Amino acid sequence: MLSIAAVIVMADYFLKIPGTSAVVTDLQNWGVILSAFALGFGAVNLFYVHTRHISRRTPGQWPYSIWLLVMLVLFTVVGVSLRYTGPEYQWLYNSTLFALSATIYSSTGFYIASGCYRALKARNSEAAVLMIVGLIVLLKNAPALAVAAPVLVTMENWLSAVPTTSAQRGIMMGASLGAMALGIRTMIGRETGFLGRLTEAER
Amino acid sequence: MLVTGRIFALGTLIAIWIFALVSMMMAKKKLPSFRKLAGLDALPEMVGRAAETNKSVHFTTGGGGSLTDPVLPQLIAAMAVLGHVSELCAKYGVKVVYTVFLAEMMPIATEVMRAAYIKEGKADAFNAESQVIYMSGDQFAYSSAVQGYAERERPAANIMIGPFYAESQLFAETFFRVGSIQLAGTARGYQIPFFAVVCDYLLIAEEIYAAGAYLSKDPAQVGSIRGQDLGKALALILMILGLLATVAGSPFIVNLLKM
Amino acid sequence: MSKQEKNIWEKLENLPREFIYGLLLIAFILPMINPIGLPLPITPEVKKWYDTIEALPSGAAIIIDQGYSGGGEPECGPFAVAVYHHIFKKGGLRVIGVATTQEGPLLWDKAMAEVNPEKYGRKYGVDYIMLGYFSGVETAMAALGKDLRALTSTDYKGASLDQYPIMQGIKGATTFDLLICYTTGGDQSEGWVRQWYTPYKTPYLCNVLALMMPTMLPYQKAGQIVSLTKGAQAGEMELLVKMPGRGIASADVMTMTGLLVAAFVVIGNIAYFAGRASKKKA
Numbered sequence: 001m002l003s004i005a006a007v008i009v010m011a012d013y014f015l016k017i018p019g020t021s022a023v024v025t026d027l028q029n030w031g032v033i034l035s036a037f038a039l040g041f042g043a044v045n046l047f048y049v050h051t052r053h054i055s056r057r058t059p060g061q062w063p064y065s066i067w068l069l070v071m072l073v074l075f076t077v078v079g080v081s082l083r084y085t086g087p088e089y090q091w092l093y094n095s096t097l098f099a100l101s102a103t104i105y106s107s108t109g110f111y112i113a114s115g116c117y118r119a120l121k122a123r124n125s126e127a128a129v130l131m132i133v134g135l136i137v138l139l140k141n142a143p144a145l146a147v148a149a150p151v152l153v154t155m156e157n158w159l160s161a162v163p164t165t166s167a168q169r170g171i172m173m174g175a176s177l178g179a180m181a182l183g184i185r186t187m188i189g190r191e192t193g194f195l196g197r198l199t200e201a202e203r
Numbered sequence: 204m205l206v207t208g209r210i211f212a213l214g215t216l217i218a219i220w221i222f223a224l225v226s227m228m229m230a231k232k233k234l235p236s237f238r239k240l241a242g243l244d245a246l247p248e249m250v251g252r253a254a255e256t257n258k259s260v261h262f263t264t265g266g267g268g269s270l271t272d273p274v275l276p277q278l279i280a281a282m283a284v285l286g287h288v289s290e291l292c293a294k295y296g297v298k299v300v301y302t303v304f305l306a307e308m309m310p311i312a313t314e315v316m317r318a319a320y321i322k323e324g325k326a327d328a329f330n331a332e333s334q335v336i337y338m339s340g341d342q343f344a345y346s347s348a349v350q351g352y353a354e355r356e357r358p359a360a361n362i363m364i365g366p367f368y369a370e371s372q373l374f375a376e377t378f379f380r381v382g383s384i385q386l387a388g389t390a391r392g393y394q395i396p397f398f399a400v401v402c403d404y405l406l407i408a409e410e411i412y413a414a415g416a417y418l419s420k421d422p423a424q425v426g427s428i429r430g431q432d433l434g435k436a437l438a439l440i441l442m443i444l445g446l447l448a449t450v451a452g453s454p455f456i457v458n459l460l461k462m
Numbered sequence: 463m464s465k466q467e468k469n470i471w472e473k474l475e476n477l478p479r480e481f482i483y484g485l486l487l488i489a490f491i492l493p494m495i496n497p498i499g500l501p502l503p504i505t506p507e508v509k510k511w512y513d514t515i516e517a518l519p520s521g522a523a524i525i526i527d528q529g530y531s532g533g534g535e536p537e538c539g540p541f542a543v544a545v546y547h548h549i550f551k552k553g554g555l556r557v558i559g560v561a562t563t564q565e566g567p568l569l570w571d572k573a574m575a576e577v578n579p580e581k582y583g584r585k586y587g588v589d590y591i592m593l594g595y596f597s598g599v600e601t602a603m604a605a606l607g608k609d610l611r612a613l614t615s616t617d618y619k620g621a622s623l624d625q626y627p628i629m630q631g632i633k634g635a636t637t638f639d640l641l642i643c644y645t646t647g648g649d650q651s652e653g654w655v656r657q658w659y660t661p662y663k664t665p666y667l668c669n670v671l672a673l674m675m676p677t678m679l680p681y682q683k684a685g686q687i688v689s690l691t692k693g694a695q696a697g698e699m700e701l702l703v704k705m706p707g708r709g710i711a712s713a714d715v716m717t718m719t720g721l722l723v724a725a726f727v728v729i730g731n732i733a734y735f736a737g738r739a740s741k742k743k744a
Contacts, residue, residue: 013661014213016204025608031601032613035269039564039597042306042340049337085567085619093568097341098532104343105533108369109719110483111376112397117482117726119400121734131731135724141672141694142720143713144500153503165679168392171408172680173438175390177219178412179276181431184223190423191279191415272599272649343533368647369533369671391648392677 003187046072071096133159211462218437223430230426237417237425242386242404243284246362246418249384250291253359259298261358261383262288263374264365266304266345267391274366276412277390278308281364282315283415284388288362289319293328302352303337304345346370350377363387363402364411367394375401388414471737474729482726489722493714502713508698510689511667512548514640520554522639523632525606527650528559528566528573528592534646534671535569537693540709541669542644543576544699550582550589551703556628557590558638560606562599562650567592567618576707587617587626594618599649603657607635635662644669644693651678655686669693 005027011017012024050065058065075092082088120135122128139145140156185191205213226235253260264281268274285301292299301312313331320329338348350373353361361378363371363385371387371394378385379401387398388406398405406414409431416424445456518524530538549555561567570592579590593614596602605613611633615623623629631637641664645651651670658664665688670678672692682690691699694716696709 010216014206014209014216016206021608025605025612028601028605028608029613032596032598032605035598035601038269038305038307039340045306045309045337046339052332083619085571090568090571093532093565094572097565098535098568098572101341101343101532102536104347104373105369106536108372110486111372113486113719113723113726114479114482115372115376115397115400116723117477117730120727121731123734131727135727138720138724138727142717142724143502143697144717145720147501147503160676160679161683164676165683168676169680171392171395172677174409174435175392175412177431177434177438178390178409179273180216180219180434181223181427182276182279182412184220184430185424185427186279188224190227190421190427191283267647268649269597269599273653274649342531369673393648393674 006183006187043072043076208461211460215434215437219430219434222433222437223427226428226430226433227423227426230422230429234420234422235425235429237413237428240406240410240413240417242388242406242410243414243417245384245386245404246288247291249360249362249386250288250295250297252384253292253297254295256359258359259300259356260288260292260360260362261349261353261356261378262299262301262362262364263349264301264304264308265363265367265389266342266349266370267368268366269305269307272366274390277364277366278305280411280414282311283418284362284364284411285312286315286319287418289316290323293320293323293325296325296328299334300352300356300358301335302345302349303335304340304342306337306340309335309337342368342370346373349374353377353381353383357381358383361385363389363398364406364414365389366391372397372401471733471740474733475737477726477729485722486719489718490715493718494711497711498714498718500714500717502697502701502710504698504701505691505695507689507691508695508702511545511669511691512699512702514665514667514688515545515548515555516552518552518555518639521556522554523556523558523637524549524640524642525558525560525638527562527641527643527645527654528570529562529643529645529647529650530566530569531563531646532565532569534693535572536708537671538644538646538669539569539573539693540696540707540712541691541693541699543573543707544696544703544705544709545642545669546573546577546579547705548699548703550577550579550584553582553584553589555589556632558628558632559590559592561592561595561618562602562645562653563647564595564597566595570618588628591623591626591628592618593623599647600653600657603653607658607662609634635664638664640664641666642669643667646671646674648674648677652681655681659686667691 008020009024009027012020047069050068053061053065054069056062078089078092116134120131122131136152136155136159139149140152146153182191250260262285264278268278289299299316301316303309303312313335316334317326317329317331320326339345349370354377358378361374361383363374364387367389371389375385375387375397385402386404386406387402388411389395389398390408390411392408395405395407413428416428441456441460445460448454448456528542549557559570561570584590594617596606596613602613611623617623617626635658641654641658643651643654643666651668651674654666654668659666666686667689668678668687669691670693672694675690675692678687678690681687694712696707697713698709700707700709
């Protein structure tokens, strides 16, 4: 079934076959609906996992589980009863999830700084090249320096346009071919890694 | 019948299918050889270190994507590695913990890990509740949860295979700080540099797709990797021909690709 | 070389994380509290983005993917807000918003609250509309491109699309003049290339995180993206549309922190080589 659906969708992209377009549109719309249901599955799972933590009084975990479930219920009740486009939901989102997400994401800046300090050392020739390129890109992305030293802009533009883009193209092509090969193995049933490795005898 | 502008793409797709299928058939007679993938060869060493230090192995597939995304192949590839890691961990009596972002992955991962433990004859040692832990479906809530896990449990090894977003940097640095030996692999090009800078072993892009074949040595899977390499050879030939044709002033290859 | 000198180089090579983070925090906070007003160049990519929108004829339809998450809002949000200012100031354009992330509609509301389209005389349902979140990323993009009206019949508030004049004539990708995507996820930015540009050749403007630029550049160099910018270039767009905001305020921070990190890298290297030299002498 998986292979048939995949072939139909691919055929619609390359061939003009009367009737397939409507079928593919339906398949795509079903895909959107299924992925929306998967979100709900995540919420149910969260409920299940944390209810167990509370009932078992898991040390160091169960107070946070209570808080999580309170917030989960609050968001759901406010979203459903007062609409998720309303100001109440917006306030709830801005005060909690948005603020926390932005904070955690901002912490990557600190991690990158310490990572750069530790890793950009000219221990050998390759590391030296990495360090020089890293410094050029870092300094070019400081706007005032880009104005003060336009040569940085020229160098960084060349680095981005030539070696970086070429390498990325190679990586993208390799990754795409790899995904295609995995897709072929999955469609013909030879990719068993995600199904568990037991043979009939082992069962 | 054929859509203009996509004829060459269709031809290339069919060619790659043929390469893959023929290679899979030929691999049954003679198994092609792989170049060394240091990261995958290091898996026994990583699990061994966890056994010596009496600590766990942590596995994650990242805080991004879903089963309907184009990143699904990465998740499938990650499950192949998870299965192999679970077999090693079952063999050496090491606890492997998979922290889950996508709820849909839980039953898949549970089945993969359970099968691995059964294969090693240690079915009783597997405890899904403590080894397949659903953290959160939100990227940064998941990141925080995994970082908290790293700080508390201090696993000996951290294996990160799959589609990663910004949490790649967070995970790599945190697990580095707690002293874990790390293997990372992703086909998300813009996360590879973060892993390259911090992790001990790295799988770049297509290497994660080859992981299942490399570890299992299944002829069909290995053959498909050979087919994929033939597809790459075709791309290289086209690139060189295109370069030569463009330098010579001929738009033939460009027009062929636009067909 | 004495033990004391060797220790200095070792210490400089292994500065504590807390020290680095502390200095970075100061470099973040000081320019925000006390803006320095350092110069900010307008790059060709941002100018091209601006010119692309400026060249749109009256009545043109733009589909905008509000595809960034709350975590990425500080980077992509200011750029998006500046572009909305531009679009609404210019007038005569139809903006149809969609979201490929769950937080998209909420962040759209946040952006609209910041922009206040009504002050430009723009009206919801006439000049702009948000259709809501579509799950499935590329599956959703493909479905939207084929037949948007088959995928949804309401806006994100649940009201029927038939009542909104902006939706007249809007069916699929071929009815749009421009596609804009603000995103923190490669699935979205690359997905629109595959699902809209490749089959329908819809002109595509893309704004991503700075770290995503190397991955997206191949598409821009191949002509699949008209202009590729990063969220950090929000200050430049604000200068062009003459609406100073968070982007310009962040420009000083970017300069100071960039210089600080570069200084750490240089110090680390000096300490490494000096330490090696002193070990050899000893």
